[in-house]
Amino acid sequence: MKVLIHPTYFPNVATFATIVQNDIIWEAHDNFQKQTYRNRCYICTDQGKHMLNIPIKHVGSNEGRQKYREVCMDTSYNWKKVHWRTLETAYRTSPFFEFYEDEIQPLFEGSEVLLYDFNMKTIKTIAHCLEMEIAEKKTSSYMLEPIDSLDARFLVKAKNESDFNFGHYSQVFEDRHGFISNLSILDLLFNEGPNTLSYLKNQPLDFDHA
Template identity: 65%
Template sequence: MSKFLIHPSYFPSIATFAVFAQKDIVWEAHDNFQKQTYRNRCYICTDQGKHMLNIPIKHVGGNEGRQKYREVQLDHSANWLKQHWRTLETAYRTSPFFEYYEDDLKPLFETEAQSLFEFNLSTIQVVSDCLGIEFPRTQTSNFEMSPNEFKDVRFLVNAKKPFVEQFPEYTQVFAERHGFLSNLSILDLLFNEGTNAAPYLHNLSLNFLDA
């Protein structure tokens, strides 16, 4: 069975987590960091609609500002951890399963991690534990533009590419106000569906991988 090459991202999208649930994953660990990707952002639903949570990072100069993803450091000069947690609380406090999982998730927002790459892996591991999905641990040892050994699904980290696949609807907190919003962060599915989230991921069509 072929392995799927993918980026660790910040509380990944439902599409990305469906790949984790159904496939054998290898983390891309040697690429360059790129802006406007899910490496440091995710989308949730608040009372105002679709809302982006963005992690500030420390930018470096040098070679056109390029740096390896795994070397990117988090910028804690603004208290984004507290802001992100407060936003999640406000958005999902009335959801069926927020209180059930908050003790698992809150510690992520109480420690100032330094590495974006490692922090993202931590968010994925905690959610994987909540869902009962095995956390992938294998990482690449070098960068390949066109890998032969793996199925390349690194495009899932691209936040600028429109995601046209419409997933089966589930109950969302603000659906009456904004309609169903597809492929938000895995947190939206977790807080709204709880123990039903894992079967949802396992049963989700992965046709988008061939788009």
């Protein structure tokens, strides 16, 4: 099935399960919107659910809306260093952190400028960890109602997200906070390792509300 989605920052389980289970088309011509997974993801630390947010450079109001593919990340402070240190603290004791560390860490040392391109790079890196091919097809223009593809762009919304009935897997701080569903793919990868791909293939995806 052809499914239209947004590339997001280390996508959550729902988005990555969609990537694994379908023929993906990437939305490349929409406007950037705040409070979405375009520039954030959620992990679990010893304090519970925690947001990693990528700061972006906002255009002036006189310039109108900004295209997602043109949004630049703000490098005025080293947020990549902060994100990586947070991931190390949260997942150093997870079963597979050290197994994937050498592939993930370089993402936090690069000099990328555009948010869209960086997000695609995080997705391709995870795909490489899972030994799977990633879709390359992108939209050529924006369509309010896509033709010949299922619209799953709603997955980008960070507020009021859908309640997917995903299966349980062991998490580092589960004894403190219980199982937290639909975190970033990083949480699943560091906890489940090689079993991640099988897990993603077997999760239910209900797009009836899309």
